[in-house]
Amino acid sequence: MSPQENWNLLELVEKSLAGALSESERTELNALLRENAGARRLFAEAMHQHATLCLDERLTRELAQPGPSVVAKPSPTIQRLSSWYPTAAAAAVVAMGLVAWKLLEQPSSPTVHSGPAAIATVVKARGCKWAGSTLPTAEGSRVTPGTLELVEGIATVKFDSGAEVVMEAPATLDLVDAMACRLVKGTLVADVPPSAIGFTVDTPDAKVVDYGTRFGVSAGEDGKYLVQVLEGLVEVNPKATNEPQKLRAGEKVDTGVRASQLRPQQPGQEPPRWQPQTILDAGGGWKVLSTAYGRGKDAYIQSSPKSKNFGDDAFFRVKHSSLAPELNRKGYVAFDLSKFSGAQVEDVELVLSIEPSDLGFATLVPDSTFAVYGVTDESSDDWDEHEITWKEAPAHHPEQVDRHLPDTSRAVLLGKFQVDQGVSRGSRTIRGQAILDFVKQDTNGMVTFIICRETDETTRDGLVHAFSTKENGSNMPPLLRVKAK
Structure with a gap:
């Protein structure tokens, strides 16, 4: 996130704490926290600072109460606490400002994060409907290892290695690391630059290793697969035989995935429905x-x-x-x-x-x-x-x-x-x-x-x-x- 984006987020956080968020601002804040890991980290740090700097509630109530009416003169202790309260409150505000300044002015400073690091970005999601995904799916989302399940549409995932994978619905893709993914089922087209030579697409029954090229892969849940090379060179390693085969532009390997997708037969499937023979x-x-x-x-x-x-x-x-x-x-x-x-x-x-x-x-x-x-x-x-x-x-x-x-x-x-x-x-x-x-x-x-x-x-x-x-x-x-x- 840029410094300006960080400032905008902190402003939304401040309004949230004050109960002054409008409905549109609430929607904006929720979207930021849901889709942006950096926003979630900044939000957590700001809330932690807020909790740390808040005065003890019991002490606050005590300070706000007037002294007993029978006491003609404030006790020295209460007088000292009363004079200290506004100073502490001001210090808290200054401290929160310093924390925000530090977070905004030093975005590149190392931060310790829990969980796996991001390995790719969802750079395009067109007409997409998702189901069962374990990762964020909005355009621009940074994603860690996990699963993307595309029901409708076409989505492009760019790995940090430079490899770009286009998912064509319906498809389920496991992201492994910056140099590997696993196509559980469905179709994808991979475009691999020289920086990502060796990028691997795994399927249930074969592994495809790229040597700087563009290729398409289809995989069925029954293990059948198709590999079509559009440009360059790939190596296909069938898991059953472990005998690698090199394919060049225009060449393909098809073990029957197209036929299995054409008219799949499922156990217990309903018979074809009757079509009207009347108007x-x-x-x-x-x-x-x-x-x-x-x-x-x-x-x-x-x-x-x-x-x-x-x-x-x-x-x-x-x-x-x-x-x-x-x-x-x-x-x-x-x-x-x-x-x-x-x-x-x-x-x-x-x-x-x-x-x-x-x-x-x-x-x-x-x-x-x-x-x-x-x-x-x-x-x-x-x-x-x-x-x-x-x-x-x-x-x-x-x-x-x-x-x-x-x-x-x-x-x-x-x-x-x-x-x-x-x-x-x-x-x-x-x-x-x-x-x-x-x-x-x-x-x-x-x-x-x-x-x-x-x-x-x-x-x-x-x-x-x-x-x-x-x-x-x-x-x-x-x-x-x-x-x-």
């Missing part, structure tokens, strides 16, 4: 239908040479990559509007549910903008979700220049939404005149939407965003809300 009444003239209703469907396509179909997946994936052209993906969702034939449509909303992704690193993709297009070529609405591929899809050409976007001669832009970096839950809605006009112009009782990501990844192996489909057993499928008469 729901939401009140106020609004009707809700999902891709599970009637001829509805959802899938995605990927620009890989194999041109695989993904119609049965529990989510559709979306990605834009100029660095890996074979990894672009677009989502397709269609709704059966036959029940609205002849109705007067007044408003429309498309609702998509974000699904935690099991592919790529969120650290390598900034805040992302997504575009939703409507297919205007109605002859393409009969696409089959079990046959759609990169070679054959509505409003799409396999060799088009902007592989992450549709053929705009056969599709129209309806709206855009944003997903911030590290966000893996929630929903996004498209609403407005463009989508309303698109639905009102439908003539065949089917509408098809294409979901694209406009934002590129900054480095290969960036996150692939995912949105739930009707095959998903734990999240809401794509929904179309229609207000009609």
Whole structure:
């Protein structure tokens, strides 16, 4: 803490002792003491001085009482004490001032502290929700060895060695010392400068030793792990074989962690929930239908040479990559509007549910903008979700220049939404005149939407965003809300 910050804290302490703190000042003091170890030390020292310098309460009461009325002349003892009291009080004030001056003017003087020393700093915490952490989690917090458990968001921890670790939720990380951490479960990306060569990331089944590089690690509770080198060189030491393996940029080791995260099966887990096969009444003239209703469907396509179909997946994936052209993906969702034939449509909303992704690193993709297009070529609405591929899809050409976007001669832009970096839950809605006009112009009782990501990844192996489909057993499928008469 700076001298000015120390003075501000002492002023708050003085007001607290006097019972004169405002509500905002009380909140400020509580926050300082909760998040700042230096503030807690200064507070403890100030309170100790206050207690030491306070006069004995019994003596104070005695001094404040008048002498017995039968005594015509004050006793010499009482007279001496009475004359001494204001002097002592003044001395106490001066002494407290000297203590404060010493604390403020000599911040670098050695202090004996109990407990372990700090080894790292939480330098960034974006959209974070924490659970079970044993350490402070606010931005700027100095942290000692302990556990950080991130439920949502993305957080950056900079170790005193210079190594920087970005946690991607959900993740649990044990901080060991300035040169080591343990990834209990989840995903992280480590950026290690020359000053921290030898920095180690431990997982339940392997140890990763860095030699000045940037790399990503994913670890499952079942022991499976993935190590992906983005730059430089690392050494992976499997604990089962103790046979170290060196990996360079672009190389990886994957023992199956991605598959285990994709559709984890838990003993006694509830079966997938039933999705509505009907149109729901939401009140106020609004009707809700999902891709599970009637001829509805959802899938995605990927620009890989194999041109695989993904119609049965529990989510559709979306990605834009100029660095890996074979990894672009677009989502397709269609709704059966036959029940609205002849109705007067007044408003429309498309609702998509974000699904935690099991592919790529969120650290390598900034805040992302997504575009939703409507297919205007109605002859393409009969696409089959079990046959759609990169070679054959509505409003799409396999060799088009902007592989992450549709053929705009056969599709129209309806709206855009944003997903911030590290966000893996929630929903996004498209609403407005463009989508309303698109639905009102439908003539065949089917509408098809294409979901694209406009934002590129900054480095290969960036996150692939995912949105739930009707095959998903734990999240809401794509929904179309229609207000009609």
